Amino acid sequence: MSPGMRPQGRGRLMDNPRTRVFILLAPVVTFFVVFNTIPTLWLLGLSFYNHSLTSGMPPEFIGFKNFVAIFNGKNSIWFDLSRTFTFVICGVTFQTLLGAALGFLFWGSKNMPGRRIALTLLFAPMVLTPVATGTFFRFIYDPTFGVLNYIARDGFGMAPIDFLGNPKIAFWAVLAVDSWMWTPFMTLMTLAALGSVPKAELEAAEIDRVPYLRRLSLVIWHHGKFIMMLGILLRTIDSFKTLDLIIPMTKGGPGQSTRLVALELNKQSFESFNMGWSSAYAVLLLLISIAMTSVFIYVLNLRRRKEAEE
Amino acid sequence: MAEIIIDHVTKRFGALAAVDDIDMSFADGEVACLLGPSGCGKTTLMRMLAGLEQPTSGRILFGGKDVTRLPPGKRNVGMVFQYPVMYPTLSVSENLNLPMKYDKSVSPAERQRRVDEVLDVLDMRPMARAFIEDLDIGSRQKVAIGRAVARQSEIVLFDEPTTNMGVNAKLQLIHAFKQVTRRLRQTIVYVTHDQTEAMTLADKIALMKDGKILQYDGPHVLYSQPSTAFGGWFMGNPGMNFIPATRQTGGIASPILAQPLPAPSHLPQGEITIGIRPERVEMSAEPGPGSVPGVLVDQAVGIAGRYLTTVRVDGAKVKVNTAGAPPVGLGDTVHLSVPHARVILFVDGNRVAG
Numbered sequence: 001m002s003p004g005m006r007p008q009g010r011g012r013l014m015d016n017p018r019t020r021v022f023i024l025l026a027p028v029v030t031f032f033v034v035f036n037t038i039p040t041l042w043l044l045g046l047s048f049y050n051h052s053l054t055s056g057m058p059p060e061f062i063g064f065k066n067f068v069a070i071f072n073g074k075n076s077i078w079f080d081l082s083r084t085f086t087f088v089i090c091g092v093t094f095q096t097l098l099g100a101a102l103g104f105l106f107w108g109s110k111n112m113p114g115r116r117i118a119l120t121l122l123f124a125p126m127v128l129t130p131v132a133t134g135t136f137f138r139f140i141y142d143p144t145f146g147v148l149n150y151i152a153r154d155g156f157g158m159a160p161i162d163f164l165g166n167p168k169i170a171f172w173a174v175l176a177v178d179s180w181m182w183t184p185f186m187t188l189m190t191l192a193a194l195g196s197v198p199k200a201e202l203e204a205a206e207i208d209r210v211p212y213l214r215r216l217s218l219v220i221w222h223h224g225k226f227i228m229m230l231g232i233l234l235r236t237i238d239s240f241k242t243l244d245l246i247i248p249m250t251k252g253g254p255g256q257s258t259r260l261v262a263l264e265l266n267k268q269s270f271e272s273f274n275m276g277w278s279s280a281y282a283v284l285l286l287l288i289s290i291a292m293t294s295v296f297i298y299v300l301n302l303r304r305r306k307e308a309e310e
Numbered sequence: 311m312a313e314i315i316i317d318h319v320t321k322r323f324g325a326l327a328a329v330d331d332i333d334m335s336f337a338d339g340e341v342a343c344l345l346g347p348s349g350c351g352k353t354t355l356m357r358m359l360a361g362l363e364q365p366t367s368g369r370i371l372f373g374g375k376d377v378t379r380l381p382p383g384k385r386n387v388g389m390v391f392q393y394p395v396m397y398p399t400l401s402v403s404e405n406l407n408l409p410m411k412y413d414k415s416v417s418p419a420e421r422q423r424r425v426d427e428v429l430d431v432l433d434m435r436p437m438a439r440a441f442i443e444d445l446d447i448g449s450r451q452k453v454a455i456g457r458a459v460a461r462q463s464e465i466v467l468f469d470e471p472t473t474n475m476g477v478n479a480k481l482q483l484i485h486a487f488k489q490v491t492r493r494l495r496q497t498i499v500y501v502t503h504d505q506t507e508a509m510t511l512a513d514k515i516a517l518m519k520d521g522k523i524l525q526y527d528g529p530h531v532l533y534s535q536p537s538t539a540f541g542g543w544f545m546g547n548p549g550m551n552f553i554p555a556t557r558q559t560g561g562i563a564s565p566i567l568a569q570p571l572p573a574p575s576h577l578p579q580g581e582i583t584i585g586i587r588p589e590r591v592e593m594s595a596e597p598g599p600g601s602v603p604g605v606l607v608d609q610a611v612g613i614a615g616r617y618l619t620t621v622r623v624d625g626a627k628v629k630v631n632t633a634g635a636p637p638v639g640l641g642d643t644v645h646l647s648v649p650h651a652r653v654i655l656f657v658d659g660n661r662v663a664g
Contacts, residue, residue, distance in 0.1 A: 200393035203362050208409035208457065209383040222398050 040286075047280035053273035066280035075264070077284065083171070084260045088239045091178050096232055098179070099186025106187065107194045126184045134248035137177045138164065141249070164250050167257040174246055174258050181245065182235060189231030193224030226300065233296045237289055261285055312373040312464030312497045313338045314359065319368030321354050328354040329365070330521035336514075338373075338464075339495040342526075343508040346518035347544070352501045355518075356469050359499060361385050372465060388458030388466040388496075392473050394451035396442050403429065403438040405453050409461040428460040431489050448479025452486050459490050468500040472507065487511060505545055509533070517541050534587075539659040542585045547613060550585045552656070553626045557582060562655065565624035566648050568600045571655070580658040588631035590652040593619065594645050595637035601647040604628065609636055621646055 013019045047066055051059035070077045102122070109115060125133065140146050141163035152158040163173040197220050205215045243262035246252065252259035252267070265285065269278035314336040321329040328351040336342045344352040357363040359370060361382035369378045377385050388409070397405055406425045410416050416424075429435045432452050442450060451471055458466050468487075472480045484507065491498060491511075502508050508515050509529045516526045517540075525537040536542040542550035555562050557577070561570035564584050571584070597603065604623035612618040612631065619630045621644055628646060630636075638644050655663040 198393055198395070200391040201395045201397070203360075203382070204389065204391060204395040204454070205397075206362075207360060207382045207385075207387065207389045208461075209412045210408065211412065218397055218399060 043279050043282055043286075046276055047283045049276045049279075051274075051276040051279075053275055059276065062276070066277050067284070069277065070281055070284065077261070077264075077281070079256065080259055080261045080264050081288075083256075083258075084240060084262075087171070087175060087178075087242065087260055088236055091175050091182075091239050092232060092235050094175075095179050095183045095186045095235060096228075099183045099188075100190045100228075102183070102187040103190025103194060107191060122187060123184045125181045126188075128181070130181065130245040131248055133177065133181055134245045138249050141173055165254055167254045170250055170254055170257050174249055177249070178239065178242060178245060182239070185235060186231055189227055190224075193227035193231075194220065196227060197223040229296060229300055233293065236292060236296075240285075240289060240292070313371075314465065314497060314499065315369075315371040315374075316355070316359075317369040317371065319355070319358060319365045319370060321351075321358060321363065322366045327521050329358070331368070332521075332523055333368075334516065334523055334526060336497060336499060338497055341491055341498045341500060341511060341513045343512035343515045344499060344501045344518055345505060345508040345512075345515050345544075346503065348503060350518040351521040352503075352518050353469055356467055356499060356501045359465075360387055360389050360467055386463045386465070388461055388463050390451070390454045390458045390466075390468045390471045392470045394447055394454050394471075394474075396445070396450045396453045398442045401439050401441055402434060402445075402453050402456075406456045406460045409457060413461070424460050424462060427493075428456045428490070431493055432456050432486050446479070448475055448482055451475065451479070451483055455483070455486060455490065459494055459496065462494065463496070465497045465499070468498065470501050470503065472502075472504070484510060505547075517544065519544075535654070535661070536585075537661050539583065539585065539656045539661075542587075542654065542656075546587060548588055548618065548629050548631070550587055550654075551591070551628050552583045552585055553628065555582045555584045555655075565626050566602055566604075566628055566646060567650075567653075568602050568647070569650075571650055571653060574655070574663040577662065578657050583656045583659075585654040585656055585661075586628075586648055586652055588618070588629040589616075590649065591628060591630045592647045592649070593621070593630050593632055593636065594647075597645045598647060601645040603643050604646055606636060606638055606640055606642055606644045609640065619644075 013023060046059075048061060048063060049059040050062045050065070106115065106119060106122075140148055143149055143160045143162040143165065146163075148163065149160045153160055161169065164170050201219050201223075202215070205219050210218060241262050242260055243266055246258055246260065246263060247266075250258045252263040261281075262285075265278055265281050268274045268281065316332050316334050316336075318331055318333045319329060320327060320331050330351070332355065344355060346352050354363060358365050361377070361380060361384075365378065369376055371377065372385065372387075396402075397408065400408065403425050406428055407421055410421045410424065429438055432455070434449070434452060434456070437445065437449065445453070455468075455471065458468075471487075472483050475483060488511070500508075500511060512529055514526060515529055515532050517524045517532060517536075519540055525532055525541055527535075532541065533545050536545060536550070539550075539552060543552070553564050553566050555564035555567075555571075557573065558570060561572045562582060562584070563570045566586075567584070592601075594601070602623055604621040606619060607622050607627070608620035610618045617632050617635055619632065619636045621628045621630055623646060630646065636644065654661055
């Protein structure tokens with residue numbers, strides 16, 4: 001390069017591959033550190049302190065006492081956790097099965113008139129605000145003027161059911177709303193997964209006389225599994241954090257029947273302002289989330305590794 | 311016996327007739343190429359043979375049996391796609407075995423024998439246990455070809471199998487194809503837009519344009535006696551010269567003809583053109599009997615080291631393809647002679663004589 005062609009100033013930094021990497025990464029790294037790393041470290045630190053915003057006392061270092069209280073206190077985390085896992089497992093399983101079934105139906109009906117309208121309607125719940133969905137369903141479930149009880153009473157002559165007031169029903173009523181809202185997401189993921197299957201491979205399998213169920217495992221699952229597993233992973237993490245849907249419906253009640261971990265955390269931190277205890281609780285939830293993600297990624301890689309070895 | 315009969319088959323997509331009332335048959339044990347430019351309907355026609363597409367009207371018969379309404383799995387055809395299909399969780403030999411696995415009439419021993427035979431023909435014995443990750447795109451397509459032929463169905467369809475391949479893989483595939491077809495006498499329909507491939511592989515070529523078959527003939531006949539001007543233009547590289555001609559008392563006159571061409575007895579009305587292949591035009595620096603003078607306006611080196619020259623003769627441009635270098639330089643006068651026996655006469659794009 002002749003001296004006259006040498007770029008000047010900033011241009012020279014961008015031309016050097018080593019500095020260019022840092023310059024291009026700087027904005028996202030800054031964002032990540034300021035809004036993610038620092039708060040997480042702060043949270044971790046705070047979890048070892050007794051710190052209440054309402055007491056007026058300065059934070060006091062108490063070691064692992066917050067964690068001990070979470071596991072052994074009168075409101076032990078175990079009850080909330082088992083309730084949350086039931087919610088996650090039942091909800092995600094149901095949403096995946098129904099969502100996948102709907103996805104296959106929509107996939108197989110590409111020439112059906114009105115398909116686009118049906119798809120748009122199907123995806124409508126997903127784009128609503130969970131708080132609005134929860135509020136509407138509180139009205140729908142209402143024992144005196146709710147539309148469900150109106151149908152049950154006037155249509156079938158049944159006694160009114162207090163969906164959200166009965167501790168035995170409330171959990172499942174809330175789960176039903178969560179499924180109403182998020183099944184379309186799994187339909188979307190199924191459609192994306194099916195879209196990633198090469199058309200020629202499906203047609204070849206048809207010509208090669210491969211039976212339908214075998215085609216499903218041989219061709220469709222092989223190409224679609226990554227997107228499907230990704231959908232299940234996203235749904236699991238999201239479901240684990242369910243909060244804004246339940247608050248307008250039951251606020252965790254009646255009793256503690258719909259109190260998931262996120263509701264307890266919300267109550268302790270932003271209603272009772274027990275910041276130290278809440279931080280410890282949040283750290284535990286973060287660890288559980290990381291563990292779940294790792295398991296999913298491990299399972300996905302396991303399949304691929306096995307294929308490579310075969 | 312598996313003669314393919316296409317009985318007045320039409321396929322419409324909305325207002326467009328992708329396949330427009332085709333009525334023809336492919337003989338048993340023959341390699342037939344469907345050749346034509348993109349969008350001419352050749353792939354649609356093939357997909358209807360496979361059962362992946364339903365004709366709007368008409369019937370398709372395999373060996374006298376009407377298969378028009380049968381699903382692909384019940385037609386007993388093999389098919390190779392443009393996209394090389396190799397089932398990713400199965401090894402090469404498992405791939406070859408798969409279509410036979412669901413046919414109860416073939417014993418496991420016979421299946422193994424057929425798989426081994428195809429592996430040998432394709433020269434893939436060392437790769438029998440390989441998986442898709444171990445193979446390049448050409449080998450994957452070879453597996454697809456093997457899978458389509460190992461089941462020994464009477465009909466095998468090829469939908470532009472070499473389109474996405476590199477030059478090397480393409481040659482390998484064509485070699486493999488020839489090996490396979492020589493061993494197993496199946497009725498083969500091969501779709502391609504590559505005329506060289508069609509000329510190399512086919513017993514007969516069906517030239518398609520706008521949903522219709524223009525001509526169905528052996529490669530040599532199709533090349534030397536195209537029934538339409540389109541055929542003359544599409545086949546050959548470069549295609550045929552088309553030079554306007556007029557009807558006169560002495561016969562048919564054209565700027566590149568020194569003597570008028572005797573007119574055939576029943577010359578229809580319409581616009582007359584004469585067609586001549588570039589390699590049939592003779593070129594020399596000196597005038598000779600029956601030659602016309604022209605100006606050499608362009609020259610290039612073509613396939614196999616042949617010389618491509620463009621000569622302007624009285625307003626018409628003539629492409630000339632010669633083995634040796636042109637006798638004169640750019641802008642100089644050159645003398646062309648066109649043998650009457652090589653001239654084809656077209657009226658409104660259809661061949662009438664020659």
